[in-house]
Amino acid sequence: MSLNESFETDDPADEETSLRERVAANPRPARGWLIGTALLIALEFGRYMGWVSGLVGAVKYVIDLVALIPSWIGDSVGEATVPLIGYLATDAVSLTILFGVSVLLTRAAPWTAADRFDFGVSRRLARFLERVVLTVVLAGLAALLAFTPVGGLVSGAIDGVFSTLSSIPTLTSHEVISNQGHRTPDGGWEGTFLGQSPAVSWGIRVVFVYGYALAVIAWAWKGYNVFRDHYRQADWTPRDDTLHRFRNHYWGLFGLIVVLMFFVTALWAPAVSPVTAEQNIKSPYEYELEYLDDDGEVTTVTPGRANLNTKSNGQNTVGPGSYDDYDRWAPLGTTSAGQDLLTHIAYGAQTSLVIGLLAIGLGGLIAVTMSLVTAYYKGLVDILTVITSDTIISIPAFLLVMMISVIFQDGNHPLAEPLNGGVLLGLIFAFVYWPGMWRTIRGPSLQVAEEEWVDAARSYGQTPANTMRKHMAPYIAGYIMIYGSLLLGGIIISTAALSFLGLGINSPTPEWGRLVSDGRAFVSTSSWHVATIPGLMIVLVVTAFNALGDGLRDAIDPEADTGGTDDTGTAAAGGGG
């Protein structure tokens, strides 16, 4: 629901207090909803903590990358001149970066020492001194973390806290509902959930996952309704019509449902797969599993060894919905390497999602910023952006992606490490696709920049940044959402295509395109499922993103004819864009 509300409040501080007041005046509906929310969070608390720890890991990775910059520059300088100058360069770059951080911090901070105390110097100087002091403090902290054991301790403590929190069993974790066990000689199952067969246990868990996700979505929708009925001041906003139009758009709803399922599959990948990727794909020789062998004995084997005998490669097939020789349940069969196909699909969804969101998020951010800046200032900055984007567009996109990807992969750049090139691919897509996004929203941005309310905002002294953010951005948000969702499908296809060619995501990170590539030799054999199922998934998800984009476009455009003609008058007056 955050998207629905993000543009309604122009001034968070202002609106939040009044929302709080409104809730305080009538707490009953909000309390009921909050209790339900707390309950839902509690059920899956461990998993949410897992996501948070993933995010913390990403932040750490970014910090590590930034921390590499000074020594990288310093070393280059040192090699070209003398080592002493190299060290100095390292320090200078470090301090510059830290000063930048301190500028950001002082800007974000609600108060400054320069305002509070009178140092007897001009305000600007005071502010500068304040930042210098903060830089020195930050430098001390950084040195403490980097050169003393303190850094390791802090990092270890953070990791420890999150790994403890994320190992709390949840409703859908493997520990609670396990589908990994073995047959017993008397025909039953041991080690599975309530002694059920692995198929049933897995089925229960999957039902729980999607049921839980459905409950969360329904609850969020209910939260929006509670807000609208009890706490929103206006009894009508243009967004109501948008929602109304979207609810009657069946093609868009189909897209939304599939996209939501794709998200849920990606986020709950460990729960949806019968076995985690860690155990089945990444380090298969570090785990053990028990099975009932042909002699009726319960035997232990590593998943890696087991996988060797469960390949679906034409001669040997473990098809969808069957057990392999090691009492493992394979809902979608196995891959040509003997690993579980559903595990690959679910974790592959995660990979696609990270790449897609990174590319769209970063590319969209660049595109929106550039479109606002160029529409507002026009002139030289506009021309420079046109030239830049034309340069990027003039190179065939796929060729450019391949070129950059090969350069970074072969150079073993640290960016190519996470997700076996997934993050790198996301960044490359952002770089290659932002000009396209910018072009799509350029028209609407130029249009909104000419609106009189933008002039009105300038005429009462609003700053350029705020004018762009408050009075222009909401009008292109719809366009970027539509184009973003359409492009996300394109990025999923491109990622798959690159991996199919062997240039994208390397093993062991699961990726759909590589599955298609690996299984394509067996399409005409009994192992047809290896390439077909991921292929169909790609088609389904990409179609769904396009459908969602269509639906969004029709919902946001008040003049779109979707049957709800009764409210076009009011919508046209308020919708704009």
Added chain:
Amino acid sequence: MSTDPTAEPILDVRNLQTTFFTEKETIRAVDDVSFDIRPGETVGVVGESGSGKSVTARSIMGLVDSPGRTLQGSSVRFTHLETVRDYASKFPDRTVDIDALRADYDPVALFGRDAIEITPTAFGYERAASVPLEDVLAAGYGEELGLVDDDPAVLVTEGSIDSPTDITDGFVELTHLGGKAQRLMRGGRIAMVFQDPLTSLNPVYTVGNQIKEALRLHQGLRGEAATREAAELLEAVGIPDARRRVGEYPHQFSGGMQQRAVIAMALACEPEVLICDEPTTALDVTIQAQILDLLADLQEERDLAMLFITHDMGVIAEVADRVNVMYAGEVVETADVNALFADPSHPYTRGLLQSIPGRQPGDRLQTIEGNVPTPNKPATSCRFAPRCPKAFDECDAVHPVSVPVDGDGDDHTAACLLSPEHLSTDEAIARHRRRNAKRNGGDTE
């Protein structure tokens, strides 16, 4: 609406030139326009579409977009003393003390060695020696002449910049403002009401929200205090049930109420000058009358100086104290409102007056044939000549300058070769020629 004609003007526009440099041509949308506004006074600017009225207003606000630019030589002075003191203390880097610079200034030498392509006449003086330093600085020549490092935004003529509260005379030069200084001026000192109330309110925010935005920028009001102030403002502009209306969206307001809300927004920060760019054009006649009454009341209450732009002579007759008639980027006639309507001098003004329904004999409405030309060349002839019923040969050869219509008074001027009226046509033409020649440099009689 009576004002003291001897009062000091609060806004003084001199030689304003705003030009759009498009790829195809150079359009002199505002070409050498001068007028001033005194506190409590309403100055009307009237003319057809394309005559440069709105660009004049936008140039004052600094809202001219690329590829448009206000040229060097233009000066828009804001002489409100409190503002000058405030700016002098807030922006000491951009303030200059005229007295301190006077030692380096020798106008005769400056104009004598042709350091700048401008003659003393362009500043309105006969001889170089009488051109004051502040005029040169305000017109943006200070940097070129090596008098200052940076075009100053605040010029203090009497008083010291070291103690801003003691300044007794000076002005803020609006064409040199930028960044924060400009933002403080916009809304806080000079506010603007746009033509179409429906589009000048952002449809996605509530009306109260937009008024609060302005309040927050200039008065630092937030939360409940801002909401209360916004409601009071809406009440002040005659919106009933203001407390509830604050939370409503623009589309829930009628056209007249929207314009009232826009006026409330403009007044939110208690400006000294209000620029109204055709504020009643998008409204029907009854609402128009209400809005005009409202503006008149507000002006009386707050002693506002108003610049009122319209193409409707009827509206001008009602609101303005003095009127500037604009045509193709130039002011062709300036007069007191009564004098203008009783005794229009310029043929264009007469044409405009005749085209008011009900003021002419006969069944057909008289119109001025043709359209306003695009002023894309420097004026070397009368721009109105092709449409003028009284045009004669010299009109295509001599550019008329503003001269007093009768005798010497500056109250009623017209830029027409037929003026001054007491001279014969030949004498008048000779005078226009002389003034042009002086202006463009060269001979000084």
